[in-house]
Amino acid sequence: MPQPKPSQLTAIKAVLFATCLVPFSRLLYGAFANTLGANPIETISRSTGWWTLAFLMATLMVTPLRRITGMGWLLRLRRMLGLYAFFYACWHFTAFIWFDHWFDVMEIGKDVVKRPFVTVGFSAFVLLLPLAATSTDAMLRRLGRNWQRLHRLVYAIATLGVLHYWWLVKRDITEPLIFAAVLALLLGVRLAWRLREAPVNIQPSSTGSRS
Amino acid sequence: MRIRTPTEILPSEITRRECYEGRRVFLRRAAALGLAGSAFPAGELLAQNPAAARLAGARSGYSAIEKLTPYKDVTSYNNFYEFGTDKSQPAQFAHKMATRPWTVAVEGEVRRKKVFDIDELLKLAPMEERIYRMRCVEGWSMVIPWVGYPIAELIRRVEPTGRAKYIAFVTHTDPASMVGLRLPVLDWPYVEALRLDEAMHPLALLGFGLYGEVLPNQNGAPVRMVVPWKYGFKSGKSIVKILFTEHQPATSWNVAAAHEYGFYSNVNPAVDHPRWSQASERRIGEDGFFQPKRKTLPFNGYAEQVAGLYAGMDLKKNF
Numbered sequence: 001m002p003q004p005k006p007s008q009l010t011a012i013k014a015v016l017f018a019t020c021l022v023p024f025s026r027l028l029y030g031a032f033a034n035t036l037g038a039n040p041i042e043t044i045s046r047s048t049g050w051w052t053l054a055f056l057m058a059t060l061m062v063t064p065l066r067r068i069t070g071m072g073w074l075l076r077l078r079r080m081l082g083l084y085a086f087f088y089a090c091w092h093f094t095a096f097i098w099f100d101h102w103f104d105v106m107e108i109g110k111d112v113v114k115r116p117f118v119t120v121g122f123s124a125f126v127l128l129l130p131l132a133a134t135s136t137d138a139m140l141r142r143l144g145r146n147w148q149r150l151h152r153l154v155y156a157i158a159t160l161g162v163l164h165y166w167w168l169v170k171r172d173i174t175e176p177l178i179f180a181a182v183l184a185l186l187l188g189v190r191l192a193w194r195l196r197e198a199p200v201n202i203q204p205s206s207t208g209s210r211s
Numbered sequence: 212m213r214i215r216t217p218t219e220i221l222p223s224e225i226t227r228r229e230c231y232e233g234r235r236v237f238l239r240r241a242a243a244l245g246l247a248g249s250a251f252p253a254g255e256l257l258a259q260n261p262a263a264a265r266l267a268g269a270r271s272g273y274s275a276i277e278k279l280t281p282y283k284d285v286t287s288y289n290n291f292y293e294f295g296t297d298k299s300q301p302a303q304f305a306h307k308m309a310t311r312p313w314t315v316a317v318e319g320e321v322r323r324k325k326v327f328d329i330d331e332l333l334k335l336a337p338m339e340e341r342i343y344r345m346r347c348v349e350g351w352s353m354v355i356p357w358v359g360y361p362i363a364e365l366i367r368r369v370e371p372t373g374r375a376k377y378i379a380f381v382t383h384t385d386p387a388s389m390v391g392l393r394l395p396v397l398d399w400p401y402v403e404a405l406r407l408d409e410a411m412h413p414l415a416l417l418g419f420g421l422y423g424e425v426l427p428n429q430n431g432a433p434v435r436m437v438v439p440w441k442y443g444f445k446s447g448k449s450i451v452k453i454l455f456t457e458h459q460p461a462t463s464w465n466v467a468a469a470h471e472y473g474f475y476s477n478v479n480p481a482v483d484h485p486r487w488s489q490a491s492e493r494r495i496g497e498d499g500f501f502q503p504k505r506k507t508l509p510f511n512g513y514a515e516q517v518a519g520l521y522a523g524m525d526l527k528k529n530f
Contacts, residue, residue, distance in 0.1 A: 031500070037299065038288030038495050039351060102503035117486055167486065170349070171396045171467060172296035 003073050016077060020084045023051045024091070041099045048092035049121075053165060053179050055085035056158045060186045067193070079135055082154070086132040093125050117167035124160035127153050158183055260286075263427065266420035268340035268358040273414060275342050275512070280353035282422050284496045289429045290347065291448055292396055293382065293389040300391070305428035307388035308449070313433050319455035320375035323368070329433050333419060336364035340423070341416060343439035346478045346511045350504075352492045357437050358420030363411045371407065371455050379404040379460040380436055380447035397463045403447040404460040404474070405438065409520055414439055414513060418446075440513040442476045473530040477521070478511035482530045 004012060027044055030036040036043040062078040065071070096118075101107045112122045131151055133139070140147050162183050166176040260282075291301040313329040327335075338358050346352045366378070382401035386392050392399055409415065416437040419426060426432040431448025438446045444464050454460070464472035471485050480490045491504040498504055510517050521529070 038284035039298075039493070041493065041500065042351075099500065100504075104503075111488070115486055170296075171292075172394065174394070 009073065009076060013077065013080065016080060020055070020080070023047065024088070041095065045092065045095045045099065048088050048095060049165065050175075052085055052088040052092055053158075053161050055081055055088060056154070056161055057179065057182050057186065059085055059154065060158060060183070064186060064189050083132065083135060086128050089125055089128055117164055120160045120167070121164035124157045124164060127157050127160070131157075155187060159187075260424060260427070263424040265423060266338065266358050266425045267423060268338035268420070271339040271341045273339075273341050274356075275344055275354060277342070277344065277354045278497065279342065279356060280494070280496045285353055285355055285421065286427045286429060288495060290349075290443065291391075291429055291431070293384070293391045293399075293401065293449075294429065295391045296394070296396060301429035302427075304388075304390055305432075308383070308385060308428050308432075309388070310428060310433040310449075313451075315434060315450055316452045317365075317369050317455075318452065319379075320372045320457060321455050322370040322372060325369060332365070332417075332434060335368070336360040338419070341437075343414075343416075343437060344511050345437075345439065345443055346492060346507065348442035348444055348472070348476070348484065348489075350487060350489070350492050351495055352507075352511075353495050355421055356423070357416055357418045358423065359416045359418035359437065361413050362415050362417040362436065363413065365417060365453075366407070366411060369455075374457045375455040376407055377404050377456045377459055378407055378410045379452075379454040379456060379462075380450050381452035381454065382447050383449040383451045396467075398466050401447060401463045402460060403436070403445055404456075404462050405445070406520075407455070409438070409517075412517060412520065414516055440477055440510040440517045442472075442478060444472070445476050475521075475526075475529050477517075477526065477530075478507060479509060479526060479530065480507040481509070482527055 027036070027047055031040060031044065034040070059078060059081040062074050062081065066074045097103055097108055101111065111118045113119070131153060134143060134147065134150060143150065162176060162179045165179060166173060169176060287302045288298050289301040290298060291305065294301040294304040311329070315327045315329070315332060317323075317325050317327065337360060339360055340356055340358050342354060342356045344352060345355055380403050382403075383389075384392060384400040405415065416439075418431070418435045418437040419433065421427075421430060426435065428449075431446075431450075434450050435448040436446040436450065459474060462474060464476075465474055478489075483489050489507055492507045493504045508514070
């Protein structure tokens, strides 16, 4: 797809925005219609967590996709995907403090400290906060080069998120394994590209002689 | 729990609204087929699933007076990994399992080794209805009206030898109908076990039905254990073999993760699962968005009856 016209890009963004809301709408409808199964709270917790990871992966997929396809404009969709990851993470976190702990701060604190899977999940959520807060154009301009440095945190966040899922499941690690494989691929291609490009920076003149 | 006088009405006999409304629909349909009055004796509780065979049990004093978990939840939210690790999968796939013919082999340290046919087991002792709390190790619970009899009835008849100290329950493995067996999630076949004195306790039930009907496949048809003071996974489903042993048998979850699932696995709010708290639980069908979870009770509320089995034992070590 060539560079879309501004009006086309707006339409693409609108469609994407609505599509990303579908999992949330389904949960909201299900909570009122009582169609979320025998344990609706578990369904909400699991589903919002799953979609947080899915949107994190989608966000990390933008750069490799741009490089491979040459569709530079995909970058214009990345912020929305990242903010949706944050949106689902917020609901996931809300489910944790509301349904699991009934807003009991002491209990929440104990859980975060005592249980490694909660510790990593909580850390990932906390690390998401500055990224969401600096997602505006104004913040992007203000932070300059530091903006990119800060937003590299997403690599750590996604890793913690996958670990959180992995440590949570009782026995069947199939799904965490799939997320881990996708994440490894997405981080792996970045590393491979970097390694391939790095020597150019270190040795600007390639004489070919290695004495 | 309290001991009931025989004249009291069982909570499960009090017809709930959705149930009698369902009965009207059923009767209307039955009338259309010319069945009303003949196939449906007056005064009988509506079978929750018209396709399931009835299995009545006499009222038992060993029942909790608590609100029952809806039949739909009891039969659609199950951990039965042979049919998949998602809790909705057993209800989806278990119908493929054939429960007739079915035999249960009793082996090991008993004088009367025997292969029981399921019909023989059904007639072995009088059926009772027992309303038990069921607490899953994952932190949720249900209240279920089971139909069955104490497994002690069977144990006495097969005459354990002096060496019998443990009793193991082996679950059916049929790769053709049990899709979950394809994944090596657990060491198949599923094996659970009790100390023999635990199994002899009158609360330990050999279950054949729930809600006045034969067990749905996803709940462990045609015969399963129900040990209400232990986490749910200790109660083996769809049992094909009962083995009496001198030494503690290797049990599936314990083999899978010994530090998380102990051999005893008595419900204990003071001993957390290494990855989550066991202090509270969510009652399925009741605890919704606007109540906190409820406190979990030692031995799932059956301490008065069973704590004596563990006198002098360190329950934190023997979790």
